[in-house]
Amino acid sequence: MRKSKRVKKSNFWKVKQQQDHYIKKSKVLGYRSRASFKLLELNQKFKFIKKNVFLLDLGAYPGGWSQVAGKLVTSGKILAIDIKEMKPINKVNFFKCDIFDQSTKGRILDFFNDKLDVIVSDMAADTTGNKSLDSIRTNQICTEAIKLSTKILKKNGTFVSKLFMGEDFLEVKSLAKSTFKTVNFFKPKSSRNESKETYLHCKILKTL
Ligand SMILES: C[S@@+](CC[C@H](N)C(=O)[O-])C[C@H]1O[C@@H](n2cnc3c(N)ncnc32)[C@H](O)[C@@H]1O
Structure with a gap:
């Protein structure tokens, strides 16, 4: 891309960010990311975060969803996971690990000492600039999270995850x-209109 085009594009994003209502609102409310509002909307619609749940937040960094969970879960337990280090959040425990690692499932079950009520996942692969590839990689992560949920979620549990409306949707x-x-x-x-992301809300595991 030519330099003048690159500068125009980055200015366009700067203006867009400044005008973004949710970014302004997250600053006022002290949320680490505008993503907090996505979880608030999901929970308003499906009402799955009760005060006493065991909740796992996958792909938690920088912590917007964990902050929301930390406010709503008063007597349950919250574990957040990410491959990136996350600064502490009140009432949220954090493990720096990868969902694809063999040891992750065992670490989660050891932490809760039981199966979970709620798994939320906002995990996304780092963007490459190739939208089709990005969508496939994020949907592979979502697939892995669904597989993990069959092993660690209670039968009546809830699973919520980001996915993309791409070719493997x-x-x-x-x-x-x-x-x-x-x-x-x-x-x-x-969720930005121009983004192909959407969210899955699933409940009650089928008996396998
Ligand atoms: C869109 S961000 C999450 C934003 C977060 N929900 C919030 O509210 O601040 C996606 C996160 O998924 C994480 N991620 C991607 N692949 C992962 C993996 N295999 N295991 C754990 N986390 C992963 C990334 O490191 C990134 O921090």
């Missing part, structure tokens, strides 16, 4: 439908 949808009794899709207003 139908494969992920079909895996979700064969894993859970109830499967919904929801795009929060706070």
Whole structure:
């Protein structure tokens, strides 16, 4: 890309960020990311974060979703996971680890000493600039999270995850439908219109 085009594009994003209502609101409310509003909207619609739940936040950095969970879960337990280090959040425990690591499942179960009520995942692969590839990589992560949920979620538990409306969307949808009794899709207003991201809300594991 030519330099003048690059400068114009980065100015465009700066202005867009400054005008973004959710970025302003997250600063006022002290949230670490505008993503907080996505979890708030998801929970307003599906009401899965109760005060006493055991909740796992996958792909938690920088912590917007964990902050929301930390306010709503008063007598349960919260574990946040990311491959990046995350600064501490009140009432949220953090493990720096990768969902694809063999040891991750055991570490989670050891922490809760039981199965979980809620798994939320906002995990996304680092962007490469190739939208199709980015979407496939993020949907692979979502697929891994669904597989993990079959091993660590209570039968009546809830699984919520980001995924992309890319070419492999139908494969992920079909895996979700064969894993859970109830499967919904929801795009929060706070998710940018131009983004192909949407969210899966699933509950009640099918008996395998
Ligand atoms: C969109 S950000 C999450 C934002 C967060 N929900 C918030 O509210 O601040 C996606 C995160 O997924 C994490 N991630 C990507 N692949 C992962 C993996 N294999 N295991 C754990 N975390 C992963 C990234 O490091 C990144 O921090």
